[in-house]
Amino acid sequence: TDPYFASVGEARIKVKLMPLITSGGNNIQIDGFLLTGPQVNLEKRADGEVNWLLGANDGAPEAAEEGSGGGGGTSARDFNLGTVQLTDGKVTYRDGGSDQVFIADDADITMTLTSLANPLEVDGTMFFQGEPASLDVTVTTPKALMENTAASIDLNFGVSDNTVDTLINLQGGDLAYDGNLDIDAPSLKSLLATLGMDLPVENGFNRLNISGDVSGTGTQMSFTNAAITFDEISNDASGTTNISFDWGGARPKVSGQIDLTALDLRPYLPEPSEEVKAAKADKNAAFPAWPQDQIDFSPLRAIDVDLDATTDAIYLHGMSFGASGLDFNITNGVLTAVLMELNLYDGGGRGTLYVNSRQNFPTVELRNISLTGMNAQTFATEVLGLTRLSGVGGLEANLAARGTSVADFMRTLSGSGSFVIDRGAVEGVDIGKIVQSASALLDGFQDGSFDVAALGTAVAAAQGPASETQFTNLNSSFTANNGIVQAQNILMQGPFFMIEGNGTVNLPEQSMAMQFVPTVYQTLEAVSGRKLNIPLQVNGTFNQPKVGFDTQGLVRGVVEDRLRGILGDATGTQLNSEQSIEDNLRGLATGAVSDRLGLGSNADTEEDEEETSPEEEIAGALINGLFGSRKKEED
Numbered sequence: 001t002d003p004y005f006a007s008v009g010e011a012r013i014k015v016k017l018m019p020l021i022t023s024g025g026n027n028i029q030i031d032g033f034l035l036t037g038p039q040v041n042l043e044k045r046a047d048g049e050v051n052w053l054l055g056a057n058d059g060a061p062e063a064a065e066e067g068s069g070g071g072g073g074t075s076a077r078d079f080n081l082g083t084v085q086l087t088d089g090k091v092t093y094r095d096g097g098s099d100q101v102f103i104a105d106d107a108d109i110t111m112t113l114t115s116l117a118n119p120l121e122v123d124g125t126m127f128f129q130g131e132p133a134s135l136d137v138t139v140t141t142p143k144a145l146m147e148n149t150a151a152s153i154d155l156n157f158g159v160s161d162n163t164v165d166t167l168i169n170l171q172g173g174d175l176a177y178d179g180n181l182d183i184d185a186p187s188l189k190s191l192l193a194t195l196g197m198d199l200p201v202e203n204g205f206n207r208l209n210i211s212g213d214v215s216g217t218g219t220q221m222s223f224t225n226a227a228i229t230f231d232e233i234s235n236d237a238s239g240t241t242n243i244s245f246d247w248g249g250a251r252p253k254v255s256g257q258i259d260l261t262a263l264d265l266r267p268y269l270p271e272p273s274e275e276v277k278a279a280k281a282d283k284n285a286a287f288p289a290w291p292q293d294q295i296d297f298s299p300l301r302a303i304d305v306d307l308d309a310t311t312d313a314i315y316l317h318g319m320s321f322g323a324s325g326l327d328f329n330i331t332n333g334v335l336t337a338v339l340m341e342l343n344l345y346d347g348g349g350r351g352t353l354y355v356n357s358r359q360n361f362p363t364v365e366l367r368n369i370s371l372t373g374m375n376a377q378t379f380a381t382e383v384l385g386l387t388r389l390s391g392v393g394g395l396e397a398n399l400a401a402r403g404t405s406v407a408d409f410m411r412t413l414s415g416s417g418s419f420v421i422d423r424g425a426v427e428g429v430d431i432g433k434i435v436q437s438a439s440a441l442l443d444g445f446q447d448g449s450f451d452v453a454a455l456g457t458a459v460a461a462a463q464g465p466a467s468e469t470q471f472t473n474l475n476s477s478f479t480a481n482n483g484i485v486q487a488q489n490i491l492m493q494g495p496f497f498m499i500e501g502n503g504t505v506n507l508p509e510q511s512m513a514m515q516f517v518p519t520v521y522q523t524l525e526a527v528s529g530r531k532l533n534i535p536l537q538v539n540g541t542f543n544q545p546k547v548g549f550d551t552q553g554l555v556r557g558v559v560e561d562r563l564r565g566i567l568g569d570a571t572g573t574q575l576n577s578e579q580s581i582e583d584n585l586r587g588l589a590t591g592a593v594s595d596r597l598g599l600g601s602n603a604d605t606e607e608d609e610e611e612t613s614p615e616e617e618i619a620g621a622l623i624n625g626l627f628g629s630r631k632k633e634e635d
Helices: 017-022 142-146 188-194 274-281 298-302 376-384 406-412 431-447 452-461 551-571 581-597 614-627 630-634
Strands: 010-016 027-036 039-044 078-080 082-095 100-113 120-128 131-139 151-159 162-170 176-185 208-217 220-230 233-235 241-246 253-264 304-311 314-316 319-321 324-331 334-344 347-356 363-375 389-402 414-429 463-481 484-493 497-506 511-520 536-541 545-549
Touching: 010 017, 017 027, 082 120, 142 151, 162 188, 319 334, 319 376, 334 363, 347 389, 363 376, 376 389, 389 406, 389 463, 414 431, 431 452, 431 463, 431 497, 431 511, 431 536, 431 545, 452 463, 452 545, 484 511, 497 536
Parallel strands: 027 078, 027 082, 039 082, 253 304, 253 314
Antiparallel strands: 010 027, 082 100, 100 120, 120 131, 131 151, 151 162, 162 176, 176 208, 208 220, 220 233, 220 241, 233 253, 241 253, 304 324, 314 319, 324 334, 334 347, 347 363, 363 389, 389 414, 414 463, 463 484, 484 497, 497 511, 511 536, 536 545
């Protein structure tokens, strides 16, 4: 604390003597005032007491004059400063409550005051906290200001390229005010740092423009009927805007209700890589690697927010929403955004986004997500990076991930959900043609002309840029654990086919392994079809998926069907299609040997299963000698 309220290097003052003498020292009139190197030390102590009540009587406050309306402050002597020139001045303000110090130096200021009952006008330039600044102030009733009663201030203050223009009415007593405020801060972080509010953020918080009716105190400011632009976020002037700013806590806080024209969150997120941009622009481009750019979560830890908002649009990199309503809360680094009404890619839904940035590896959760009626093509392209899917889709999901990049999220993604797409298509492959070709080739088995190579040729011919799978419905449920997604009941229904199956998608490795059983329908109206016991496989990577049949399983199945037919014809029995050829032969042989030995069937005996007759031991030995011991194989 400086022991002096004010000091001056050089002063030239002209005082009118007669008014001073006749008023007993209460009326000071100055003709000219030139101060060089003045220094003023303003201080507000921790208990709220200030040191700038100049001219106040040392004794008890005088009684208010009749009709004056009181005011609660001390009466100030009147004086006339005329025009005062301050050159190379310095003003220091110390706030004992917040331990903040603000300095305006190299100040060249002109001040005009003819009476404490007349306006005080101050105009000049300076360096405020090291930044070039300008000041233009009019205090309409300086006497009221000095007596800490109601007063009016018209202020225009600029620091660097930021400006504050306000006309406020001080209410007296503890600091409280109302009026109109216009802030234009194209360098917001610089302005906040100048005002002692450093924000530890890298992205965003670049500019603020706000204008409207204002009221507040020393640590809080509320706007009504305001026009607001923050970074790329702006409000709807015709809607509701009631916003409060509070800087009296550990972090600044914004709360209230606002209708936005757009909620653009792109400035706070890393730019998409060139690979991602290329993949979305060109269907033939390679699927990009998961971005490893670090996501800056520091804005969540820099400010608290509690807003009820509506917006005409929400923008993320590669993702956009329509008109939506949300309850937006940030408390000590934890974001909870309840999307009460969400319009997304011609569809709608709801859900909650939860982000906890307090940890070294932040947690991101999508809770109770429910989306319906979306344009699957736009959603898949912008969100998933898949450019060959179309249709009308829906999604139900609860998912969570950890980390600081998209790559981290893919490695840790866990949860469950389901999706459905109706009236859609997949470009690059014609699954219906593949299934129909397999069915036709299998028919050739009846006349012995089945050709595995021809099936491979048919599969290859059904793939390519001009190929397309049209389907009426595609749906599946799924679970995810650390980036490994399991789908147990995938179903795709097309005009003349259906495939059912399951599979695994390895998100970190960008690979897949799926297997389907096809069913062929002869007409669009057919209720039942022909199930092909040929596994249709989809394997490989996102960049090089492979579609084909399990030909080994196919040949094995064809041979087994042929053998069943031959054995059935030879024995005059219907073989069990659910059992292997070996099990069918074992059953036939066991029955034949038992009959020869006169043992009968197992169903005809009442003996305990653990008791074996000599004849049965002989029959067992014959069967095992012929087919081998199954127990040994199992062991």
